[in-house]
Amino acid sequence: MSDFWLYFNIGLKHVLDINGYDHVLFLMALSLPYTFKDWKKVLVLATLFTIGHTLSLVLSVFGVVTVNAAVIEFLIPVTILITALYNIFRWARKSGGKNDSLTFISVTTLFFGVIHGLGFSNYFKVVLSPAADEKLLPVLEFALGIEAAQIIIVVAMLLLSFVVQEFLRFAKRDWILVISAFIAGVVVPMIIGSEIW
Template sequence: MEAFSTYFWLGYAHITDLAAIDHILFLLVLIVRFQPKEWLDILITITLFTIGHSITLIVSALNLFVPSKNWIEFLIPITILLSSINNLISLDKKGGKFTKWIALIFGLIHGFGFSNYYSMLTNSAGNFWSALLPFNLGIEWGQLVVVFIILGVSLLIQNLLNYKHRDWLIFVSGGGFTLSLWMAIQNSPL
């Protein structure tokens, strides 16, 4: 049980660490689309993201397909950039037409990012399978914490500063676009 707890908290720490700002920013841009009353859409979106990144974490960690780390570090900010664009072009459409599909497809890319860290943790210890479930659950718990913080901050800003949801969506998506463009340029493998 101690090993389960260790890998759970390593997964949690990996997603909530500010060094994982790219994953946090992706969740922010993905979730800002929704209002808290759309909790079911949020749950579905996060679940699809989980499915996507779990698939590629396993594929990559088992060495079935291991893309270049440089390309993954470049593509992760591109997922944020494209999610921001989706938010901005679908401002008046409830939930955004492609948000759930974006979560699944871009989750595949993020999973390759998680797998680098996961492989480093488990290769030396030789406990790939026994660590997989707790590590993934830790990432999910961390994501839920991040999502609740995002929703809380969104509610606070919208209510205290009297921002309309549409204005907050534009602000966050514009900021996400700018930051992810900068990260993509910094991480460009070209």
């Protein structure tokens, strides 16, 4: 297997790993308020998340940033909870999410991507061959795998939202509130059970 497919597959499996569902939960919460007509916005957000993820990996691989793994493992579910709560507070109002600031959401998504990337940085440094002279290329190949997996999840989420809202006649607002509450319910025990306490 070429190095490209090796690192691409690591990125793909990192996101789609059933045991590492935190990434999936974040993407669910992020894409939940959107529909197929908003696909460009969702793709931009997923890409910003990948850019943040990749930036933190580059900084970590080149030794610019070192992190306390326990702190990052605590912050990852916090980012998911914040995203889910943002959905709940925005859509609990009568106006729904009509006044969402895409700039605010974009900057927050980029920052949360940095945090999630730091969570994977220690493992990635182990996977990366110590003899590798060129470290940037494997990180970028990994990032492409991340992006491909994120597109799969976002499309699946948009499709699920479409089916639930169009065929099962679930109101968009109710769908967003229920799934966001479910996501929050999953991550709160992760936060409480963190080693940081």
